[in-house]
Amino acid sequence: MGKLVIVGTVAFDAIETPFGKTDKILGGAATYIGLAASQFQADAAIVSVVGGDFPRKYLDLFEQRNIDISALEIIENGKTFFWSGKYRNDLNSRDTLDTQLNVLADFNPKVPEDFKNAEIVMLGNLHPAVQLSVIQQMTSRPKLIILDTMNFWMDNTLDLLKEVIAKVDVITINDEEARQLTGEYSLVVAARKIQEMGPEHVVIKKGEHGALLFHKEQIFFAPALPLEEVFDPTGAGDTFAGGFAGFLSKSDDLSFENMKNAVIYGSTLASFCVEKFGTERMQTVTQKELQKRLHQFKNLTQFEIELT
Amino acid sequence: MGKLVIVGTVAFDAIETPFGKTDKILGGAATYIGLAASQFQADAAIVSVVGGDFPRKYLDLFEQRNIDISALEIIENGKTFFWSGKYRNDLNSRDTLDTQLNVLADFNPKVPEDFKNAEIVMLGNLHPAVQLSVIQQMTSRPKLIILDTMNFWMDNTLDLLKEVIAKVDVITINDEEARQLTGEYSLVVAARKIQEMGPEHVVIKKGEHGALLFHKEQIFFAPALPLEEVFDPTGAGDTFAGGFAGFLSKSDDLSFENMKNAVIYGSTLASFCVEKFGTERMQTVTQKELQKRLHQFKNLTQFEIELT
Numbered sequence: 001m002g003k004l005v006i007v008g009t010v011a012f013d014a015i016e017t018p019f020g021k022t023d024k025i026l027g028g029a030a031t032y033i034g035l036a037a038s039q040f041q042a043d044a045a046i047v048s049v050v051g052g053d054f055p056r057k058y059l060d061l062f063e064q065r066n067i068d069i070s071a072l073e074i075i076e077n078g079k080t081f082f083w084s085g086k087y088r089n090d091l092n093s094r095d096t097l098d099t100q101l102n103v104l105a106d107f108n109p110k111v112p113e114d115f116k117n118a119e120i121v122m123l124g125n126l127h128p129a130v131q132l133s134v135i136q137q138m139t140s141r142p143k144l145i146i147l148d149t150m151n152f153w154m155d156n157t158l159d160l161l162k163e164v165i166a167k168v169d170v171i172t173i174n175d176e177e178a179r180q181l182t183g184e185y186s187l188v189v190a191a192r193k194i195q196e197m198g199p200e201h202v203v204i205k206k207g208e209h210g211a212l213l214f215h216k217e218q219i220f221f222a223p224a225l226p227l228e229e230v231f232d233p234t235g236a237g238d239t240f241a242g243g244f245a246g247f248l249s250k251s252d253d254l255s256f257e258n259m260k261n262a263v264i265y266g267s268t269l270a271s272f273c274v275e276k277f278g279t280e281r282m283q284t285v286t287q288k289e290l291q292k293r294l295h296q297f298k299n300l301t302q303f304e305i306e307l308t
Numbered sequence: 309m310g311k312l313v314i315v316g317t318v319a320f321d322a323i324e325t326p327f328g329k330t331d332k333i334l335g336g337a338a339t340y341i342g343l344a345a346s347q348f349q350a351d352a353a354i355v356s357v358v359g360g361d362f363p364r365k366y367l368d369l370f371e372q373r374n375i376d377i378s379a380l381e382i383i384e385n386g387k388t389f390f391w392s393g394k395y396r397n398d399l400n401s402r403d404t405l406d407t408q409l410n411v412l413a414d415f416n417p418k419v420p421e422d423f424k425n426a427e428i429v430m431l432g433n434l435h436p437a438v439q440l441s442v443i444q445q446m447t448s449r450p451k452l453i454i455l456d457t458m459n460f461w462m463d464n465t466l467d468l469l470k471e472v473i474a475k476v477d478v479i480t481i482n483d484e485e486a487r488q489l490t491g492e493y494s495l496v497v498a499a500r501k502i503q504e505m506g507p508e509h510v511v512i513k514k515g516e517h518g519a520l521l522f523h524k525e526q527i528f529f530a531p532a533l534p535l536e537e538v539f540d541p542t543g544a545g546d547t548f549a550g551g552f553a554g555f556l557s558k559s560d561d562l563s564f565e566n567m568k569n570a571v572i573y574g575s576t577l578a579s580f581c582v583e584k585f586g587t588e589r590m591q592t593v594t595q596k597e598l599q600k601r602l603h604q605f606k607n608l609t610q611f612e613i614e615l616t
Contacts, residue, residue, distance in 0.1 A: 090493065185398065188536045209517040212534060221531045221608050226520060228496045260611040294615055300529050301609050303568040307602055 002143070004044040004249040005115050006033050007134045008124020008238070009104065010054070010072060013278060014084040017091065017232050025278040026058050027083065029124030029148065032235035035282040036242025036269045037122075038065035039290060040250040045115045047071040047134060049107045051078040061283070071112045078103035091230050092207060111137040119143045119252075122245040123168070124238060125150050128160040135167055144254055146170040147199070148241050151177050166198035172241050174205045187212060188219070201259060203244070205237055213263050220260045225271035225297060232277045236270040239282060243269035268293050310451070312352040312557040313423050314341050315442045316432020316546070317412060318362070318380060321586060322392040325399065325540050333586040334366050335391065337432030337456065340543035343590040344550025344577045345430075346373035347598060348558040353423045355379040355442060357415045359386040369591070379420045386411035399538050400515060419445040427451045427560070430553040431476070432546060433458050436468040443475055452562055454478040455507070456549050459485050474506035480549050482513045495520060496527070509567065511552070513545055521571050528568045533579040533605060540585045544578040547590060551577035576601050 013027030030048045037044050045068035054074065062069045084098040109130050116139040123131040125148045135145060147168040153161045154177065165171060171194060179185055182193040191202040191214035202214040208230070210223040243266035251258055271293060275281045321335030338356045345352050353376035362382065370377045392406040417438050419426075424447040431439040433456045443453060455476040461469045462485065473479060479502060483495060492498040499510040499522035510522040516538070518531040551574035559566055579601060580593045 186536055188534045206517070209514070210531065219534055219608055220611070221534070223518065223529045223531065226496050226527055226529070228494055257612065261613050264611055264613060291616055294613060298613070298615065300527055301611075303528070303572055303609075304565065305569050305572060305602060305606070307606065308599055 002043070002119030002249045002252055003115055003117070004037060004042045004245060005047060005111060005118045005121045005134065005138075005142075006030050006037065006044055006124060006242075006245075007047040007109055007122070007130065008033055008126055008148075009081050010046065010048040010050050011081040011083055013234060014082070014098075015232055015234050015277060016086040016097075017277075018087065018089050019231055020277070022277050024082065026061075027234065027278055028081065029126065029238045031279060032238035032273070032282065033122055033124050033242035033245065034062060034067045035065070035279055036239045036266075036273075037246030037249070038067060039243065039269060039285070039287070040246040041066070042246045042249045044068065044246070044249070045071055045112050045118075047109045047111055049073040049075060049103045051080040051103045052076040054080045068112060068115070071110055071115075073107075073110070075103045085234070087233065091233055094233075109134050109137075116140075120245055120249045121145045122241060123147045123164070124241065128153055128157050128164045131164045132160070132167075135164070144169050144248060146172065146241065146245055148172045148237070149177075150174075151180055154180055162197065165194075168199050170201040170203060171199040172203040172205060172237070172244070174207070174237070178202075178204050188214075203263065205240065207233070207236070211240065211263060211267060213259060215256050215259070218256055220256075220263060222263045222267045222297075223301065224267060225293065225300065227271060227274070230274045233274050234278060235282075236273050239273040240266035240270040242266075264294070264297060268297055310351070310427030310557045310560055311423055311425070312345060312350045312553060313355060313419055313426045313429045313442065313446075313450075314338050314345065314352055314432060314550075314553075315355040315417055315430070315438065316341055316434055316456075317389050318354065318356040318358050319389040319391055321542060322390070322406075323540055323542050323585060324394040324405075325585075326395065326397050327539055328585070330585050332390065334369075335542065335586055336389065337434065337546045339587060340546035340581070340590065341430055341432050341550035341553065342370060342375045343373070343587055344547045344574075344581075345554030345557070346375060347551065347577060347593070347595070348554035349374070350554045350557045352376065352554070352557070353379055353420050353426075355417045355419055357381040357383060357411045359388040359411045360384040362388045376420060376423070379418055379423075381415075381418070383411045393542070395541065399541055402541075417442050417445075424448075428553055428557045429453045430549060431455045431472070432549070436461055436465050436472045439472045440468070440475075443472070452477050452556060454480065454549065454553055456480045456546070457485070458482075459488055462488055470505065473502075476507050478509040478511060479507040480511040480513060480545070480552070482515070482545070486510075486512050496522075511571065513548065515541070515544070519548065519571060519575060521567060523564050523567070526564055528564075528571060530571045530575045530605075531609065532575060533601065533608065535579060535582070538582045541582050542586060543590075544581050547581040548574035548578040550574075572602070572605055576605055
């Protein structure tokens with residue numbers, strides 16, 4: 001069991017979907033990643049920042065799951081990062097209604113001393129300068145650095161983002177972002193070009209259409225579990241990344257075969273995440289439910305053809 | 309090995325993609341279905357109609373593959389059905405430029421006597437009245453009737469189409485059509501509603517995003533093989549259906565487990581179809597290439613997680 005450093009936002013979200021809307025609820029990339037990773041009893045620490053308005057009960061939630069929050073800085077006279085968004089009817093696209101950086105604007109991440117030798121670093125979606133700072137604070141090269149990012153950073157800080165990309169082992173990115181980053185429409189070609197930029201492993205997330213894992217000439221695909229209803233897609237990508245990182249930190253096996261399994265665990269956890277608003281479902285999912293859904297995943301994808 | 313009746317269009321297509329355009333080339337649902345099914349040495353007959361302008365070399369192509377064309381009627385003073393279409397840049401959508409029904413307008417299908425007891429009937433996309441006539445000509449209830457259709461018939465002959473749907477065992481349909489037919493956005497819910505209309509098995513084709521097979525509470529998913537480049541999607545859905553039907557007619561096992569395999573064979577054959585214009589690639593694909601690609605499919609989708 002290796003240590004896992006998680007950097008990313010801890011936030012308030014206000015979400016509107018065709019099924020309803022929320023007031024400010026718990027959100028943020030590091031939150032979803034942490035909750036997913038905690039399913040594997042990961043020895044994890046969150047590096048992030050919140051304001052004095054951040055409720056004690058949310059901090060308790062992390063601690064109950066044995067997530068180290070000594071590097072979750074609290075700026076007492078500041079306000080927590082806030083995002084508000086509205087999903088369109090098909091839930092495949094959303095509009096950002098409001099973004100208030102607040103304490104995130106001047107965030108200076110500090111990796112806890114006893115996590116500076118962590119085996120795995122999960123860089124959640126955040127300013128590439130913050131992601132770079134975390135990498136630089138590690139006293140030994142982690143066995144695996146995983147990067148999640150988005151088109152916003154490609155539009156605004158591309159050079160710095162490329163510097164981060166060059167330093168990581170795995171990048172998780174959605175299909176449109178992979179196309180934007182490489183100028184290639186074919187995801188197979190895009191993934192090859194991204195590997196040439198640094199990461200030996202490329203995960204392309206296609207939302208309801210599943211996720212692809214690329215490594216050299218190998219490709220693995222995991223579908224999204226077909227659900228009767230998707231209630232709120234917020235955090236699904238972060239939950240996928242957290243499940244991926246958490247599973248790998250538990251199993252301590254970075255072979256391609258085991259990364260396939262990490263993709264399956266990530267996809268399975270994401271299928272819970274979208275069933276309720278925000279982190280609600282991720283707070284209640286049990287090991288028994290997870291095992292049951294893995295069985296469904298196996299039935300969904302595994303077949304027996306004898307090949308010659 | 310059971311007999312297989314294939315009804316559908318045999319046509320001329322003129323296709324334009326971002327990569328080039330063709331003059332009138334061989335096309336049509338029954339053509340693609342027949343070529344795919346012939347990979348399994350299926351004992352197949354095509355029920356269709358062409359005009360006097362249909363070249364002898366295309367008839368030879370069917371006969372070389374042991375496809376019975378005694379019910380491929382030739383109207384000497386008529387013209388073969390013609391379709392012309394242009395794909396948009398992402399190849400996911402296309403515009404029909406021209407449709408000339410010609411001899412298809414008055415097509416009266418006649419199932420050959422020695423195929424009236426066929427085990428499997430594959431109803432390719434065509435007027436539901438023609439599909440219904442073929443079902444009615446069978447002297448014994450086939451073990452499996454597979455229906456392919458499209459939105460055009462939902463728009464124009466919905467009642468008749470529903471009559472056909474009520475009589476079949478498997479329907480293959482794309483995601484948008486499944487939504488149109490049921491008014492349900494969730495494909496899981498749509499597939500359940502379609503099962504209530506008759507077919508015990510529902511295959512929902514999602515193009516580059518793969519295909520789903522539903523049967524009662526069971527779901528199976530096969531991705532499309534990620535390709536560097538898709539050259540021409542024409543006929544991919546029919547090739548899928550032909551591979552599905554051809555494999556089942558060869559294996560004579562209609563269990564859900566074996567239908568999974570049929571979906572994999574259908575998807576694998578479709579991955580060849582899109583590599584060149586029209587039927588070009590389907591005319592050259594070998595058993596060795598098919599086996600190699602099945603290995604790729606296995607690597608793409610199979611994983612080893614020990615479940616409790």
